[in-house]
Amino acid sequence: MAKRRYLLLTERPNKRMPGVDTKGWAFVVLLGALLAVVALLDRGSLEPSRADGSTGCQLEVTTDELNVRAGPSAEAELVGTFARGQILDGTTTVTDGFRELEDDRRWVADEFLTPVPGTACG
Numbered sequence: 001m002a003k004r005r006y007l008l009l010t011e012r013p014n015k016r017m018p019g020v021d022t023k024g025w026a027f028v029v030l031l032g033a034l035l036a037v038v039a040l041l042d043r044g045s046l047e048p049s050r051a052d053g054s055t056g057c058q059l060e061v062t063t064d065e066l067n068v069r070a071g072p073s074a075e076a077e078l079v080g081t082f083a084r085g086q087i088l089d090g091t092t093t094v095t096d097g098f099r100e101l102e103d104d105r106r107w108v109a110d111e112f113l114t115p116v117p118g119t120a121c122g
Contacts, residue, residue, distance in 0.1 A: 055102050057090045057121035059113040069107045072098035079106060088113070092122035 072095040089102035
């Protein structure tokens with residue numbers, strides 16, 4: 001019985017690449033592509049957010065990755081991130097070292113932001 005089981009495991013109909021199940025690999029590639037699309041959509045968009053200056057206060061991110069929080073606290077829920085060099089629309093409201101962004105449900109640590117020259121960030 002053990003000898004027969006061994007023969008069944010080693011005999012494959014795939015002649016191009018013996019021992020490789022191409023149906024399984026196709027599934028893995030398809031699943032990987034699907035997960036990549038979901039990850040991009042989960043970020044909110046396929047492009048980084050762009051500041052339009054609507055608040056009169058534009059800020060540049062000065063750290064490699066800036067966490068965006070649901071409230072003005074390091075313990076508040078993490079809702080996203082921004083990369084170094086991104087320009088954000090902020091408000092003049094700073095609470096406990098966190099600056100409110102244009103969308104009033106998002107806060108970032110003010111110490112990692114630099115006001116863009118010519119804007120009024122208070």
